[in-house]
Amino acid sequence: MNPSSQDPLSTQAAAGIEALVARLRDQGVQAGQARAQQIEAEAKHEAARILRDAEAQAKAIREATQREVDALRKGGEEALKLAMRDTILRLKAELSDRFSDEVKRLIATKLEQEQFLEQLILEVAGQARASAGVGTGQAVEIQLPKALVDPEELRRNPLELREGSLSHFVLSLAGNLLTAGVTFGVAAGPDEHGLRIALKDKDIVIDLTDETIAAILLAHLQPRFRAILEGMVT
Structure with a gap:
């Protein structure tokens, strides 16, 4: 067979092959691009989800930490208030006892004269x-x-x-x-x-001793002294 008689067919076949290859290449490129775009979109979506989860977790941690800080602060304030109240009560009791002792001492001293x-x-x-x-x-x-x-x-x-x-x-x-x-x-x-x-x-004994006189005076003076303390130490 004369080779020159096959040239048009060969050329046509070659052109067809090239066109097929080009079409497949274009389709592959398009598919690859579409896949790449899909992967990119999925990656962005996943990244957004991870970011949202991280932000939500960080917010939850901040809120939990704040609640703990508030609880600790409130507990500290309550403990401080309780300590201050107990200190004031002890101070008032101590001052009241010292006042009573001083009244008794003064009466005893006077009765020794x-x-x-x-x-x-x-x-x-x-x-x-x-x-x-x-x-x-x-x-x-x-x-x-x-x-x-x-x-x-x-x-x-x-x-x-x-x-x-x-x-x-x-x-x-x-x-x-x-x-x-x-x-x-x-x-x-x-x-x-x-x-x-x-x-x-x-069979009656009337006491005018230091203990009895002090008890009578303190019954009258202690309420006033406590009222003064309430105004000075609150």
């Missing part, structure tokens, strides 16, 4: 004498603090007592008060300060 006791004895003796009445037989005993009056001294001759002493003062009054049924004795408690008035016929 013989000059004050002499005035108190005169007042009590006068009241007892007026209440008893001469000749009524009412027995009243004024009991003196053992720390300031020695029972042995009261049994001595008044001339042997030191002038100006409490014992000397008491014995100087005793003679004038006996007719009214008023006598003197010594309290049993060695640490007591002040006086006791014993109405023997009625």
